[in-house]
Amino acid sequence: MxxxxxxxxxxxxxxxxxxxxxxxxxxxxxxxxxxxxxxxxxxxxxxxxxxxxxxxxxxxxxxxxxxxxxxxxLNNPSDVDEKYQRTVHKFKGIYNEFKLGRVPVYEEIQDTLEPMYEAILNDESFTRKMWQIHAYDDYTFDHSVRVSMISGLLAKWCKLEVKGIKDAALAGLLHDIGKCNIPDNILNKPSPLNFEEFKVIKTHATLGYILIKDIPNINYDVMLGVLQHHERVDGTGYPNGITGNQMSYIAKIVSVADVYCAMTADRVYKPAMHPFEVASFILEKCYSSLDFSMSKTFLSNISHFYIGHRVRLNNGQEGEVIMTYKDDPARPLIKVGESFFDLRRHIELEIENMLDL
The missing domain is CATH 3.90.105.10 (Molybdopterin biosynthesis moea protein, domain 2)
Structure with missing residues (x-):
């Protein structure tokens, strides 16, 4: 310093x-x-x-x-892209091993995440640039690496020791591994799932737990993170409908990261929401289904990464995010020309889109 x-x-x-x-x-x-x-x-x-x-x-x-x-x-963008792409590529190999019924060794999985561990612990500039990286592969692989990265960051922001940070990142990487046993016609359906298809998708958390529980040396907290990442603190989640006091700490971390990554990603049937829109959603849900403390910690830290980015407001004006507020990270200070708009006070204004992500 x-x-x-x-x-x-x-x-x-x-x-x-x-x-x-x-x-x-x-x-x-x-x-x-x-x-x-x-x-x-x-x-x-x-x-x-x-x-x-x-x-x-x-x-x-x-x-x-x-x-x-x-x-x-900031790191050279090409260096960041290369490191990220390499991690996604390695994870794709691990995913396909599971899909073929072969369980990878623990050390192979850890090796995949080594660049991520280094970045999470030591390199804020890599982390900042990560938000601007576009998907290199299909949603499952890209999403898993992003959830891993954000889970590790959130664990760091929650002041966990290095072991806890690594466990959170690993649980994030493997949280959707059970999807390798979901039929491709459901997993890759280019439209919203019907009720029966959604029932099948909901089995992926349990399937993932079954796949990884016999990996030698894997931590039990990682297993619970995979099993419980769709549980909710108010008992409305799955697979077991448990409440917050029954959820593991790592699972609470991965659940917030998963929600954020899913909502900010483009899908065939649903365009991505911009980060401040997702922040509003998480702020709302932290009073019901998402862990309150975890959500607040995440939003107060993640919002800093969008300072300096350009946005379009709902009145058609374009401006720059100048600062964010811990009391309301979804409504930052925007500079438009020579004027400043604190969106906490200008309640008639909303961020319609981010222009440079």
């Missing part, structure tokens, strides 16, 4: 910590990549210095940090 005088800030530097005003209000969230508007805003607020992530500042496997003096920038 490096403290940098606000007068010396440069576009592209990454905040390591939230920046607060004198009243304790977050001005700009941690992990934001600074742009000109941010820097001028900090100057107007008379902030003297901020914590900037250094290029080699990494959280190691004991959770400690080291300090260096050069600044962290």
């Amino acid at each position: 490096t403290k940098v005088d606000v007068m010396q800030l440069e576009v592209g530097m990454e905040l390591l910590e939230d920046v607060y005003d004198d009243h304790g209000v977050v001005l700009i969230g941690a992990h934001s990549l600074l742009n000109d508007v941010h820097i001028q805003y900090l100057k107007r607020k008379q902030i003297e210095s901020v914590s900037i992530r250094s290029a080699d500042t990494q959280t190691d496997f004991e959770g400690t940090s080291t300090q260096t003096v050069t600044y962290n920038r």
Whole structure:
């Protein structure tokens, strides 16, 4: 971590910590990549210095940090794409092994996730770029890797130890593995499922648990994450209709990640929802079916990744996300031309679409 005088800030530097005003209000969230508007805003607020992530500042496997003096920038997009594509490709091989009735060894599965573990623990810039990666393969493989990544991140944001972070990422990767035993005509149907087809799909959580439970060395928490990722804290989920106090911690993590990834993905029969629209949905569901604390932690952290992106409002105007708010991450501050619109106060305005995802 490096403290940098606000007068010396440069576009592209990454905040390591939230920046607060004198009243304790977050001005700009941690992990934001600074742009000109941010820097001028900090100057107007008379902030003297901020914590900037250094290029080699990494959280190691004991959770400690080291300090260096050069600044962290976004990875080369092609490097990020290549790493992500390689992980999806490896997972496709594991999925097909399960489909053919051959259970992969634990070490092979862990090897698939090694680049993800490194990125989750040490590389915020990879994480930030991941949201802009488009699918390379069919939905099942791409979705599983995204859920893995977000599950690991959420575990990190929940302050789990490295083992818990890895368990969450592994459960996320394998959460839909039971779908390899679902008939392809149902799994790949280009329209919404009917009642009977949905009953078949709902068996995938149990099928996945059965597939992985005999893998030597696999953690029981990972198994429960796979089995329970469609359970809901109010008892409305499946396969067993259990409630929050019966769900494993890892399952609560994977369930939030799964909902987010599913709703922000394009499907043949349903276009993707934009992230702030999904944030509104999760905010609503955290009072009923999704774990409250887990959902709030997820949204307060994930929203920072969309600062700097361009959006279209429902009045037709286009602008840039300048900052997000922990009390309402679904309604950020938008800059349109020289005007600023706090969507928490302008309730007539909604984000209609994100233009650069």
